[in-house]
Every structure is written in structure tokens, then in C-alpha cells.
Amino acid sequence: MQFHLDGFQPGDPRVLPASAAAQLPTEQPPAEVDVLIVGCGPAGLTLAAQLAAFPDIRTCIVEAKDGPLQLGQADGIACRTMEMFEAFGFSERVLQEACWINEVTFWKPGAQDGGIVRHGRVQDTPDGLSEFPHVVLNQARVHDFYLEQMRRAPGRMQPYYGRSVSAVAVDAQAADHPVTVTLARAGAEQSETVRARYVVGCDGARSAVRKAIGQQLVGDSANQAWGVMDLLAVTDFPDIRSKVAVQSEHGNLLVIPREGGYLVRLYVEMDKLGEDERAAHRGITLEQLVAAAQRILHPYTLEVKDVPWWSVYEIGQRICARYDDVPAERADRQLPRVFIAGDACHTHSPKAGQGMNVSMQDSFNLGWKLAAVLRGQCAPTLLHSYSAERQAVAQQLIDFDRDWARMFSDRPAEGGAGGVDPKAFQRYFEQHGRFTAGVGTQYPPSVVCGDATHQALASGFGVGTRFHSAPVVRVADARPLQLGHVARADGRWRLYAFAAADDHRDPGTGLRALCRFLAEAPDSPLRRHTPAGQDPDAVFDLRAVFPQRHDELAQETMPALLLPRKGRYGLVDYEKVFAADGRPGQDIYALRGIDRAHGALVVVRPDQYVAQVLPLDAHQALAGFFAGFMRAA
Numbered sequence: 211m212q213f214h215l216d217g218f219q220p221g222d223p224r225v226l227p228a229s230a231a232a233q234l235p236t237e238q239p240p241a242e243v244d245v246l247i248v249g250c251g252p253a254g255l256t257l258a259a260q261l262a263a264f265p266d267i268r269t270c271i272v273e274a275k276d277g278p279l280q281l282g283q284a285d286g287i288a289c290r291t292m293e294m295f296e297a298f299g300f301s302e303r304v305l306q307e308a309c310w311i312n313e314v315t316f317w318k319p320g321a322q323d324g325g326i327v328r329h330g331r332v333q334d335t336p337d338g339l340s341e342f343p344h345v346v347l348n349q350a351r352v353h354d355f356y357l358e359q360m361r362r363a364p365g366r367m368q369p370y371y372g373r374s375v376s377a378v379a380v381d382a383q384a385a386d387h388p389v390t391v392t393l394a395r396a397g398a399e400q401s402e403t404v405r406a407r408y409v410v411g412c413d414g415a416r417s418a419v420r421k422a423i424g425q426q427l428v429g430d431s432a433n434q435a436w437g438v439m440d441l442l443a444v445t446d447f448p449d450i451r452s453k454v455a456v457q458s459e460h461g462n463l464l465v466i467p468r469e470g471g472y473l474v475r476l477y478v479e480m481d482k483l484g485e486d487e488r489a490a491h492r493g494i495t496l497e498q499l500v501a502a503a504q505r506i507l508h509p510y511t512l513e514v515k516d517v518p519w520w521s522v523y524e525i526g527q528r529i530c531a532r533y534d535d536v537p538a539e540r541a542d543r544q545l546p547r548v549f550i551a552g553d554a555c556h557t558h559s560p561k562a563g564q565g566m567n568v569s570m571q572d573s574f575n576l577g578w579k580l581a582a583v584l585r586g587q588c589a590p591t592l593l594h595s596y597s598a599e600r601q602a603v604a605q606q607l608i609d610f611d612r613d614w615a616r617m618f619s620d621r622p623a624e625g626g627a628g629g630v631d632p633k634a635f636q637r638y639f640e641q642h643g644r645f646t647a648g649v650g651t652q653y654p655p656s657v658v659c660g661d662a663t664h665q666a667l668a669s670g671f672g673v674g675t676r677f678h679s680a681p682v683v684r685v686a687d688a689r690p691l692q693l694g695h696v697a698r699a700d701g702r703w704r705l706y707a708f709a710a711a712d713d714h715r716d717p718g719t720g721l722r723a724l725c726r727f728l729a730e731a732p733d734s735p736l737r738r739h740t741p742a743g744q745d746p747d748a749v750f751d752l753r754a755v756f757p758q759r760h761d762e763l764a765q766e767t768m769p770a771l772l773l774p775r776k777g778r779y780g781l782v783d784y785e786k787v788f789a790a791d792g793r794p795g796q797d798i799y800a801l802r803g804i805d806r807a808h809g810a811l812v813v814v815r816p817d818q819y820v821a822q823v824l825p826l827d828a829h830q831a832l833a834g835f836f837a838g839f840m841r842a843a
Contacts, residue, residue, distance in 0.1 A: 211299070212785065215777035222362075224299065229265030229364035239270050239370045239404050242387050244584050246406040247271040248419050250369050252284070252349065253552030253569040254412030255356035259298060260577035260699050262363035267584050269365060270404065272373040272393060274413070278357065279350040281440075281519050284566035285466065285475060286311075287352070289335060290648030290676060291567045292342035293818065294574055297699040300355040301342065308345035309469045311335075314639065315449045317456040318622050318632040325509040326458045330636045334453060336643050338801075341679055341692055344647060347469050349566060372396035378409065378422035380535060380547050389547050408580060410549045412573065417554035423535040425550065427557060429528030429608065434615075435480040436559075437499040439520035442472055447510040450474055455639070457622035457632055460505040473518075478503045480522070494522045527608045527615075530555040533572075533597040545590045546597070549576060556604035558611040567648050568607055572600050574699075578816035581701045587739065587749065588840050592658065599653050610645055614638070649676060653819060657839045660813075660822040667810035668708065668823045670802030677704075677814045680798040681791040683760045686784040690791055693798065694818070696753060701816050703836075705752045707826060708799070710809035713756070720809055720826045721754055725769035727829045728752065735836040741843040745776040749843075753786055757799050757806055760789035 213223035239246075245261055247254045250273035261269040287295075287304065295301040316330035335344050360367040377392040387405040394401055411419025415427070447465075451474075454465035464477040478499050496517060504512050532538060533555050534546035552569030576596045582588040617638060621629035644650040653659045653674040662673045670678060679694025697704055705728075713720040728736045728750075740749045754772050756763055765773075765787060772786045790797050804810055811832065813822035824831055 212783075215781060216779070225362045226263075226364050228366050232364060232366035238402055239272060239373070239393070240268065241403070242405045243268045243270045244407045245269045245580060246389070246391055246404050246409045247412060248375055248391075248409065249273060249412035249414060249417075249552075249554070250275070250278070250353070250371075251412055251414060251552060251569065252352060252566045253554075253573045254410070255353055255360075256294075256570040257410060257412065257551070257573035257577050258367055258369075259356045259359040259363070260574065260701075261581060262360045262365035262367040263700055264581050264585070265364040267365070267581060269367060270370065270406075271367065272370045272375075272404075274372070274374040274396075276372045276396060278369075278371075279353050281348060281350055284349045285346045285468065286564075286566070287345045287347055288564070288567040288646065288648030289340035289342045289344055290651075291570060292345065293340060293676065293679070293694065294570065294699075295355075296342070296695055297697055297818065298356075298359055299698070300359065303355060304345065304347055304352070305342075307351060307469055308347040309467050309471075311344045311346060311453050311467075314453045314455065316632060316636045316639075317449075317454060317458070319457070319459050323509060324459050326456060326507070328449070329632055332636065332640055335647050339644065339647050339649060341694075346466055346475075351469075352566075373402065375411075375413065375418040375422070376401060378419055378548060382544075407584065408547055408549070410551060410573070410576065410580075411554045412551050412569075413554055415553045415557045417550060419548065420530065420550045420554045423548050423550070425530045425532060425535075425555070427528035427530055427555070429526060429557075435494065435522060435524050437478045437480050437494060437502070437520065437522045438475065439478070439496065439499055439503075440468065440473055440475050440518050441514055442516040442518075443474065444513040444515065445507070445511060447507050447512065455635070456506055457630075457635065458506045458508070459622075460508065461502060463503060463506045476503050478506070496520050526557060527559070527612050528557045529604050529608050530601070533601055534593070536594070536597075541594060546593050549593075549596060551576060551600075555601075556608065558608060559615045564607055564611070564646070564648070568604060571603070571648070571651075574817050575600055577699075578701045582816075582840075585701075586841060587843075592839055595656055595658055598656065602654075603651050606645075606650075610642060614642075649678075651675065651819075658815060658821060659819070660835060662823070664810070664823050664825060664828070667805045667808060667825060668802060668812055670804070671810075671812045671820050671823060673820050673823055675820055677706075677812070677818050677820055678802065680801045681793075681796045682755055682788040682798055683791050684785060685756075685760045685763050685765050685787040685789055688760055693753070693755065693788065696785070697751070697814070697818065699816075702747070702749060702751045703816060703821075704814040705750055706812040706814065707752065707754045708804045708810045708812065709754060709756045710826070711757055711806050713809060713826075722769055724811065724826050724829070725752075725754075725771040729769070729771045731829065731833075733830075733833045733837075735833055735840070738833070738842050739836060739840045746771065746774045747776070747783070753788065755788045755790065755798065757790050759792050763787070763789055 258271045311334045317326045320327040373393040376394045379390045451467045456463040461479040466475040535548040551572040679692045682693045709721040811824045
């Protein structure tokens with residue numbers, strides 16, 4: 211973490227100076243904003259925390275509930291989401307509080323007494339998939355971290371609670387603030403009106419914003435009711451502190467250990483539903499949920515002491531065709547102004563543990579694009595890529611969840627006769643480890659994602675996939691760290707230049723020639739797209755990695771671009787140059803398949819996805835890529 215750039219400031223360095231656009235405590239939302247976010251769920255708060263970091267963007271978030279979430283709802287946090295939390299700066303706090311999911315055990319019907327027996331045990335996340343584990347933490351705590359981040363950011367953003375959307379209108383002829391949103395305030399007779407440049411509906415499965423733009427959730431239901439409850443209980447079931455999938459003759463159950471060492475969540479299979487029946491119609495009680503769990507866990511006992519939260523739901527998979535207000539037939543001549551994210555545009559069962567995670571990734575994808583357009587860095591056509599990229603990801607989740615939920619709800623049967631083979635169920639879980647960890651997404655070629663022409667130069671950084679971090683050593687102070695952790699959720703592009711074996715000697719080729727092009731050439735992306743007067747890394751954060759040991763490199767011989775002078779005092783940033791970690795199994799070149807003879811340039815988007823892998827001397831290709839969607843400063 212870097213601070214004191216513009217002068218020494220005492221106190222918590224995570225509290226940034228307030229901007230001119232910072233929110234002052236007011237009774238009503240502002241009349242005009244750049245972005246209005248509807249909904250304080252995971253998707254809405256991810257977007258709000260990201261936009262609050264930009265001092266020049268005025269953002270407002272409203273929520274129908276009367277205050278912050280306190281308990282219940284989602285809890286699983288995938289490895290990929292932890293990587294995103296690191297960019298926001300609170301991953302360590304999540305790791306301290308959360309329950310780490312290390313193993314999954316599988317149970318099936320036993321031979322006697324209708325009881326259950328353990329038949330399998332697998333590692334939850336394969337080795338090397340991420341530097342972060344899969345963890346479980348109450349969704350309300352995730353909200354707390356985001357809310358704190360918003361309060362500390364330059365925008366000083368805080369939600370306006372007790373506001374629900376009653377109307378959304380887009381004036382296509384308006385030159386500025388074309389979206390008008392009418393808000394109904396709880397307990398007040400008068401409505402409130404907010405005019406915005408863009409509106410993002412993160413208001414859940416019954417989204418008023420989605421209805422206002424004419425989008426529909428389309429899909430099907432498995433017609434199966436499930437209950438979920440958080441318990442403090444006494445039990446002799448031996449795997450109560452592990453993630454467990456139980457298939458029994460009395461139904462199926464999923465055990466999720468919770469944070470704190472005592473709390474546990476149970477997903478319990480209940481009744482089959484009629485064709486058009488909803489779970490709410492059955493009037494299922496907490497006592498029925500507990501009794502069903504006790505039957506399924508037989509011969510083990512379950513004595514429930516306290517139930518902080520419980521609910522009943524039906525399994526279904528539904529998705530919107532588009533995530534914005536542009537009809538498909540008008541995409542080539544109409545720009546989006548209203549977006550939807552999270553449960554507003556896709557719903558599925560909670561047993562795959564992906565709902566909250568995919569929702570947050572939706573708005574993390576959208577946030578940097580909105581910021582780039584609002585700050586004049588990119589043309590508004592960039593915003594079309596949000597729906598195109600994220601709708602396809604959600605469709606993959608829907609397809610996976612449909613199969614996973616069906617297998618989970620099916621009756622166990624050895625060999626698959628008349629049900630699902632428990633071993634086949636375990637194999638399906640193992641085969642989809644990348645997907646459940648959240649790292650299976652790969653965006654196709656687009657204006658902000660190149661092709662794989664030069665993939666062989668860095669085979670472990672797949673174009674279109676998330677940047678898979680690896681260990682390095684910072685040359686300036688010999689500190690070992692994860693390369694991916696230098697990136698913040700600040701809207702900047704990352705240029706990771708991996709030097710070839712001889713690049714530290716030859717000034718005319720490779721990495722040094724790349725630095726000279728970026729610093730001096732008229733068509734350099736840095737010179738073309740960085741506004742005058744801003745720090746040289748304000749838009750593009752260049753980092754260099756060398757295959758040599760850190761003590762074989764001389765920091766003072768590095769190109770000036772890797773020792774940039776920044777801030778009002780022109781202080782030198784010494785944290786741009788890294789060396790491979792020489793410890794066994796830690797070499798980033800070997801771990802990520804980087805060509806030592808030629809090196810590679812890995813271009814990473816603000817949402818941590820690899821946009822390009824290029825040769826170090828592909829200067830014109832690099833310039834052309836950014837010129838394809840970015841405006842000259």
C-alpha cells in the first residue's frame with residue numbers, strides 16, 4: 211500500500227481525502243448524479259465502492275430496505291471473489307473472520323438401518339488454482355466492508371435507505387442526465403426524483419428497474435422446495451465442520467460450516483412442488499426443516515439450540531436476454547443508459563455457491579467501463595460490452611447449476627439405476643472445480659479483449675481469463691509478494707512487461723525498447739491517452755518483471771519510466787520493478803509459462819482480466835489495441 215505521495219498525513223492511510231463530489235449528509239438524494247445505483251446487495255455495493263474511488267464521478271445508491279443487512283442470505287466466497295476483494299483492500303479482513311473450506315466429504319445411504327456413511331473426501335479447491343482459498347462469511351459482513359470502503363473513498367458515499375423505484379424514464383433526446391428515476395420513500399407522501407446519466411438496477415430478482423426497461427427473467431423451475439437455516443446445534447455427526455453433501459434415503463442435505471467455529475448452515479431438501487406451485491404455498495415451518503435434517507442425518511443426532519436465520523425457496527434457473535435497455539435490433543445505433551446486474555438479471559439455486567460471487571463480478575465488469583466513459587477516456591460504445599460479456603457468463607452458470615441441482619436432488623442409486631450414482635456425483639464436483647472457484651470465465655475476443663495469436667509467449671496467462679497471480683520479489687526492498695496484489699480497484703490498465711533473459715543488458719531491444727516507445731513515441735498509449743498534468747501511470751500502470759534474482763539487478767539502471775516521478779513533489783515510485791522468486795516452485799516464469807528467450811507483455815484490464823499477450827516489440831499492435839476503444843486525452 212502506497213501513501214504520503216502528496217505530503218505526510220497522520221492517521222489511517224486508508225481514509226482518502228474527500229473530493230469535491232463527496233456526499234454531504236442530506237435528507238434527500240441529490241437531484242442530479244452521474245450514476246444512480248438501485249439496491250444495496252453485493253452487486254450494488256461492489257459497483258458503489260468502485261465508483262466512490264473516482265473523485266470526479268458523482269454516484270448515488272438507494273435501497274428499499276430501511277437499513278443495512280444484518281444476517282442471512284448468501285455466504286460462500288469463491289477464490290476469484292477473494293482476488294477481487296484484494297483489489298479493494300479488504301481480503302485480509304475477510305480471511306481473518308471467514309471459515310475456510312478445505313475439504314468436501316460425500317455421504318450416501320448405509321447398508322443398515324437406513325443410515326448414512328461417508329464414501330468420499332476431496333480437496334475443495336485444486337492446488338495452484340488461486341493464492342486465495344474458498345471461504346464462507348455472512349453476506350452482511352461483506353456488505354460492511356464495502357460500506358466502510360465507500361465511506362473512506364473520495365466520494366464519501368453512503369446509501370439512502372427506505373427508497374424504492376416507482377418509475378424509470380429515459381429521454382433519448384436529452385443532452386445530459388437523460389434518465390429520470392422516481393423514488394417512493396417509506397413513510398413519506400411525496401416522491402423523490404433523481405436525474406442520472408446512467409442507472410444500474412441491482413435490486414434483486416423482483417427488480418423494478420428490470421421491469422421498467424422491459425427485460426424479463428426467462429427459464430424454468432425444478433419444482434423442488436428446499437429449506438436453508440443457520441444453526442447453533444449439538445451433534446455427533448463427525449463432519450459438521452466440513453462442507454458435506456449428503457444423499458440419503460430420506461432426502462438430501464448440504465452442510466456449510468460458518469465463521470466463528472460454532473455456526474453451521476444446512477440446505478435441506480423438502481417437498482416436490484406442483485407445476486405452477488411456489489414454495490411459499492406449502493407453509494413449511496422451521497420445525498419441519500429441523501425434523502427433515504434430523505431424518506437425513508440418521509443415525510447421527512442433531513440437537514438444535516438456536517436458529518438465527520432460515521428460509522424456504524424453490525430451485526429455478528432464469529436469465530435475461532440482455533443486461534441493458536437497448537433492444538437487440540438497435541444495438542448498432544442506440545447507446546445503453548440503464549443496466550441491470552446480479553439477481554436482477556439471473557437467478558439460480560444457492561447450492562453451487564455462485565449467486566453472490568457472479569453478481570459481484572457483474573458490477574466489477576461494469577464499474578470500470580462506466581468510469582472510463584464518464585471520465586472521457588472511452589467512447590460510450592464501450593458499454594455494449596458489459597451485456598455481451600456478462601450474459602454469456604451467467605448462461606454458463608445457469609447450465610452448470612441446472613445439472614448440479616438435478617444431481618443433488620435426485621435419489622442416490624449405486625451404478626446410477628433409478629437415480630444418481632454417488633460416485634458420479636462426487637466426480638462431477640471434482641471436474642467443475644475451476645467453475646465453482648470462479649476462475650473458469652474466459653471472455654471472447656472483442657474491442658477490449660484480444661485474440662490468442664501470441665499466447666505461447668505466456669501460456670499461463672490465458673487471454674480472456676482472469677490474471678492468475680504468482681510470487682515475485684520487489685527489487686527495491688527485496689520484499690516477496692504476489693504480483694497480482696499490486697493492482698487496486700482504481701480503473702487503471704496494467705501492463706506487465708516480462709523481460710527476456712538478456713533484457714537487463716541490451717538497451718536496444720525488449721523491455722528497454724518498450725519503455726522508450728511508451729515514453730517517447732507519439733502513438734504511445736501512455737502519451738496518447740494520459741491527460742496532461744497527471745502522473746505518468748494515471749491510466750496505465752506499467753510493471754516490469756525480470757527472470758534474474760533481485761540481487762542481480764540494479765534498480766538505478768532501470769528506464770526512467772520504471773522509476774516515475776509522481777505527485778505534487780515529484781517523488782519517485784520505487785515499486786515498479788520485480789524479479790522472479792528463486793525459491794523452489796515459486797518462479798513466475800515457470801509457473802505461468804513465460805518465454806524466457808523472448809519475454810512477453812501481458813495487458814490486463816481494470817477488472818483483472820487478461821486483454822492481450824504480445825511480444826515486447828509489438829509496439830504498433832499495442833498502440834492499435836488501445837486506439838480501438840480509447841479516446842485521445
